[in-house]
Amino acid sequence: MPIVVNIDVMMARRKMSLTELSEKVGITIANLSVLKTGKAKAIRFSTLEAICQVLDCQPGDILEFVAE
Amino acid sequence: MKNNSLLTVATALGTFFAILLALGLAVLTFVFVHWHITPEVYKKVKVDMQTQELVFINSKGETVKIRQGGEEEVVASTESAGAGEAGQKQRYIPLPQVDRSTLYSLYLHTAGILLLLFFITKEVLKVIKSVQELTTFRRNNVQSFRKIGFMCLGISLLQWVTSFFMEGYSRDRMTPMLCMLAAFILAEVFKEGNRLLEQDQLTI
Numbered sequence: 001m002p003i004v005v006n007i008d009v010m011m012a013r014r015k016m017s018l019t020e021l022s023e024k025v026g027i028t029i030a031n032l033s034v035l036k037t038g039k040a041k042a043i044r045f046s047t048l049e050a051i052c053q054v055l056d057c058q059p060g061d062i063l064e065f066v067a068e
Numbered sequence: 069m070k071n072n073s074l075l076t077v078a079t080a081l082g083t084f085f086a087i088l089l090a091l092g093l094a095v096l097t098f099v100f101v102h103w104h105i106t107p108e109v110y111k112k113v114k115v116d117m118q119t120q121e122l123v124f125i126n127s128k129g130e131t132v133k134i135r136q137g138g139e140e141e142v143v144a145s146t147e148s149a150g151a152g153e154a155g156q157k158q159r160y161i162p163l164p165q166v167d168r169s170t171l172y173s174l175y176l177h178t179a180g181i182l183l184l185l186f187f188i189t190k191e192v193l194k195v196i197k198s199v200q201e202l203t204t205f206r207r208n209n210v211q212s213f214r215k216i217g218f219m220c221l222g223i224s225l226l227q228w229v230t231s232f233f234m235e236g237y238s239r240d241r242m243t244p245m246l247c248m249l250a251a252f253i254l255a256e257v258f259k260e261g262n263r264l265l266e267q268d269q270l271t272i
């Protein structure tokens with residue numbers, strides 16, 4: 001998929017673990033892993049909003065378009 | 069899912085129908101094998117020829133089979149049948165006088181259809197069970213509907229082949245074809261449902 005999820009980069013910048021993020025965002029570690037590994041087919045605006053709020057970033061910092 | 073009484077009734081009916089089909093096939097095969105081993109037991113068995121579409125009784129009281137070219141072939145004569153009443157003489161003939169190939173064809177045809185119907189019922193029961201377990205749009209249901217479609221095609225082909233060497237055989241050939249079409253359409257619907265389900269599961 002040409003959409004790349006850079007959540008791990010943002011987590012590293014904020015020095016936040018997957019467990020901590022999942023607790024703060026309110027989604028399971030399994031779902032967060034799916035998102036992190038790029039296996040997710042879609043992301044809800046509510047999830048994106050929560051992640052952006054916790055990581056204090058913009059949606060563009062997490063999602064990136066890379067042409068195939 | 070809340071206990072759906074309609075599905076429970078459908079499961080019970082399906083199971084009963086499957087048992088009936090299996091029993092029918094077992095009895096048919098037993099009688100067929102037994103007839104081969106001890107044909108003398110069936111000497112007195114008389115066949116109701118008026119219900120058979122491939123043969124008929126002509127005005128002379130002979131059992132006649134119509135060939136494809138239109139020519140008639142005498143298979144058995146009821147004169148030697150020795151039936152009691154005059155009315156029955158026209159209708160019933162002893163089993164040994166019935167064309168042997170007709171019996172073979174009828175057995176293979178009936179056994180084939182019973183077997184296919186049995187497997188179709190089993191697949192339908194699998195689908196109903198999956199609906200009860202809330203696993204409706206799964207890949208195995210897509211495969212079940214495809215199998216049902218192919219088995220309906222099998223029934224249709226069996227009837228088509230039978231109509232070639234059993235002249236006068238005329239069964240409703242449209243129903244299995246329509247069932248096949250419906251099964252393949254349902255397989256595609258379930259495939260789409262499965263795609264949407266997987267997509268939904270991977271939406272975070």
